[in-house]
């Protein structure tokens with residue numbers, strides 16, 4: 001991985017043209033973009049759902065996830081996912 | 095429009111199943127609905143992939159009928175909707191269709207020449223929930239663009255590309271390349287840069303419909319391609335992180351065919367202006383098609399049970415050399431329409447494949463193109479423009 005794009009104060013937003021939604025026919029959350037779709041696993045969906053619903057910093061996002069998942073230690077996983085999602089052009093840092 | 099689905103192979107947090115790449119799913123879903131809303135079009139591109147007999151297709155689906163098609167396809171799992179044609183903006187109900195489709199949860203893509211668009215419409219589409227607009231150009235210069243388009247549209251297209259961006263969309267430009275414009279590839283890319291485009295698709299002409307009719311005048315020569323590819327790659331490097339350039343290599347110069355439609359009846363469903371459902375937009379011209387219509391049958395019946403959609407599904411229909419070939423899961427034996435146009439039999443191996451016994455037909459077509467290109471202008475076959483008059487004349491309607 002190259003240099004890190006996210007820290008606690010950066011705000012991740014969906015890239016232009018990307019949409020997050022629940023897909024009943026796939027029985028999972030997906031990201032939709034021009035001419036394509038990615039099916040998301042549970043953790044990815046939890047993160048992207050929050051990113052798509054409201055603008056908040058990574059710090060706030062992690063706090064919210066911790067609250068929702070019994071204080072689990074998920075900082076590293078969230079950062080890793082954000083970096084990879086950024087490399088895939090799914091999200092941008094603001 | 096590319097038909098190859100996703101470029102990402104394995105993404106974090108993805109479950110692996112990505113659109114267009116799920117050929118091995120047992121449950122086939124029409125994930126991609128291409129709605130050809132109308133064959134009306136103010137332009138007359140000789141490379142148009144629409145069927146030659148489009149002037150004969152008259153009774154367009156109504157707004158309600160289209161919405162009903164959208165609902166059914168969506169219920170079967172479709173997520174991507176292409177609004178195309180002809181010129182989709184020629185439909186007076188285009189905003190209503192966009193709105194309904196978006197409310198149903200589709201990712202809505204408008205594929206337009208930009209003629210019929212204006213800045214306030216671009217904004218109205220945004221408000222209606224349109225996700226994506228692609229504007230096609232015929233070339234980078236006003237003269238050639240207007241000559242190829244058969245009308246005076248260049249300046250307007252430039253304005254519309256800007257209007258799309260001003261409305262908050264990425265600017266996505268599509269240039270269909272062929273012998274007459276491929277040498278301008280640097281000018282084309284410079285134009286895209288000067289417009290501050292986000293994506294540029296350099297789509298090679300696929301030889302269907304009008305393009306097939308004009309093939310001898312459109313097929314590029316090898317040396318043109320070599321040059322164009324080198325230039326495209328140079329710009330790709332220079333524009334990294336700025337403007338994305340997709341360069342599609344013409345399959346006539348390849349050793350393997352394209353994985354057409356990601357497999358017949360696998361993920362793609364086209365509905366034509368009169369409600370005919372097709373496994374690909376060119377399939378109307380194949381012999382022996384029953385051409386089921388959404389006015390008579392549900393999408394589910396058509397997708398699951400129709401002869402047309404089952405005809406070349408999977409691998410059982412395949413002849414040799416595909417049948418025993420270890421690459422068949424990669425390319426599905428190529429394109430059925432191309433097999434038919436070149437050999438007269440849609441069930442043969444796509445002649446683009448170097449393993450096909452008919453591969454010489456492709457080489458001969460290239461040679462014929464070269465001979466045509468060498469002729470002085472006044473002896474060369476004229477380009478035949480896509481318009482209702484030519485459609486009727488040529489198809490004897």
Ligand SMILES: C[S@@+](CC[C@H](N)C(=O)[O-])C[C@H]1O[C@@H](n2cnc3c(N)ncnc32)[C@H](O)[C@@H]1O
Nearest residue numbers: 141142143179180181205206207230299300305
């Ligand atoms: C048939 S057009 C209809 C939409 C609109 N009239 C336009 O031209 O943008 C759909 C898309 O296919 C492209 N296209 C048309 N004929 C083609 C061909 N023979 N090969 C490859 N692409 C083609 C167009 O540039 C456009 O992006």
Ligand code: SF4
Nearest residue numbers: 135137139142180207
């Ligand atoms: S490719 Fe040209 S002629 Fe064909 S539908 Fe589009 S604008 Fe019209």
Ligand code: SF4
Nearest residue numbers: 416419421422427447
């Ligand atoms: S023989 Fe058929 S399956 Fe094998 S590479 Fe050629 S077209 Fe594809």
